Amino acid sequence: MNGRMGKDNFSSIINSPSDYARASREIEENDSLNKINIAFLSSYTSEVLNPYIVVELAKNGYKGSLYYAPFNQFEQEIYNPDSELYLFEPSVIIIHSRIEDTHQNLMMRFAKYSDDELIEISEDIINRHQKMLDGIRSKSDAKIIVINFGNSQLTEEYFISSPVIQSQQTYIQKLNNSLLELSKNITSCYVIDYQQLFAHIGLNNSIDPKLFYMARIPFNSSSQITFGKIIARMIYVIFRVPAKCIVLDLDNTLWGGVVGEDGISGIQLSDEYPGNIFKAFQRAILGLRDQGVILSIASKNNINDVLEVFEKHTDCLLKKSDFSSMQIHWENKASSIEKISKELNIGLDSIVFFDDNPAERDWVRAQLPDVKVVEVPKNPINYLKALHESKFFDSLIMTNEDRVRADIYQQEQQRKSDLFNSVSVDDFLRELKMKIKIGFSDDITITRIEQLLNKTNQFNLTTKRYSSSDIIKIISDGGKVLWLSSADRYGDNGIVGVAILIEIKHKIWIIDSMLLSCRVIGRKIETAFLAEIVEILKSESAYELYGQYLPTKKNHIVSDFYKKHSFKLTDKKNNFWKLNLNESDIIKPIFIQVSRND
């Protein structure tokens, strides 16, 4: 292999330390990957993880460049603004302080401590982490990954219930709970559950005493590989935009057999083998829906056969109402997926396709390269594993909006069918009984604001991507970060809009960013939002408001937004628009009820 390795060239054939070492060196020569700087602060020799992190990141298109601080140099690196850590300008900082290294007696002589001493130690450990994380946050915008605390290695005595050892496990569990809580209050801070990871690998199978005593390496080479994979997966998930929708095939995917041939009683879907495999898969799909993933179908079938299964098959957990879009006909699946994308108003790149038929997968891959296609294994028993390993639905932040998103899309289907029945669009909008609320970014709303800024592509005037630390910076520099939530007769949409206003000169403001989630496009909410923005600025006696439109592949829908709202073009090249606040007003649509979150 020469230097030309795209992300698809790294396959599972790399599996031994020697292969990883070679591959990681080849990646260093590769310039086609996105470079990412990662700093690793640890209480042991973490550098041995390097080839595994680098190779696993490359599989996802990243070229990881790592800085390993000398072991146990946490405070020295974190509190010194001129330390190697900050000179390295990391995008990710990993913190791994093992209790085994900092509190050896806590792991090996747990029984010697009184309850009071134990409380004191746990407070020390948590306070130290709090200070370290705060310290990093005050000096860097890097994403922080904290590794939690692992259990001590158990001997068989434990399983016949030694109360002392059990309380040690509980103690570590509590420490991890506290660590998780504190990480939630630090922006862009994520926890890797090392405790569960090593329970999953098996502590007894993950240690090589020789490596530990000779070189402070607390795991053997096979668990180094696993840990490296998890770290890389976390980094990948932090930076990518998660998929929104899964498009499922039916025959031999959601049930065994072909309903059109085998009939409703002939398909495999039950509590017995092999029907239980498909039933479990359906349950997992419902689990995705609970997480906010939108479900849809692309199947070559007779719709009546399918509806019969959904309505009458007692073991069919998925119901017609769980799907936001159903393309059941004999047209090709690429066009089905395009229709789903249009109908749900989501980009092709946020769609995942799951189909047991390799020909269909290849067709979709060729026709719609943006769609993410799961490489479905032949044996249905491995479907779930393939879905998890695809990483498409790994999610780090689960907001309330995510939880209800699938419901919202379903309501949207209802709204759309109403739209066709009602007399005029204005009538329809009036009937919607829309209410919007506008407020300023705070601790509770910032996560959702960050999420919208980073994944909204269509109704987005400038498509500027900001992290929550950027947002905090904007506010502390005097900018205004507004959110908009909306509700209507069909339900609550949650926060669906964001605007960022910046004062560029005394009493002259610019709309740095303004966006609306695609599920509320076409309802004149944007006009109400703009009117509210104007009102807020006027109350501070601003007299000019600028706006900019930065065209992308996807935001054509807003190209005439400023023109429509009587802004005047002032700079054609850069697409700047101006509104004189003393002369003009934005008229609020009367059918939207507006309130402020005070």
Add this chain to the structure above:
Amino acid sequence: MIDDFKLKEVISNVLGIPTVEINNDSSPDSIEKWDSLSHLKLVMAIESEFNVELSPEDSMDMLSVKLIRIILQDALKK
């Protein structure tokens, strides 16, 4: 017998030097990249590639390609 080609490849992969530069007498003294951490990486890679477990003493003593071959040969017999 130990697969000499495989051994050289492992050393080349871990230390990042071409196989042609590796001979029987290669050691931490003659190869700059062969430092103490690389040495342990080499031990781990050899253990995994030849499916063998090496004692701490064996690991420490493997300080040239010739010694690696002798020690590995012994370990494989056990």
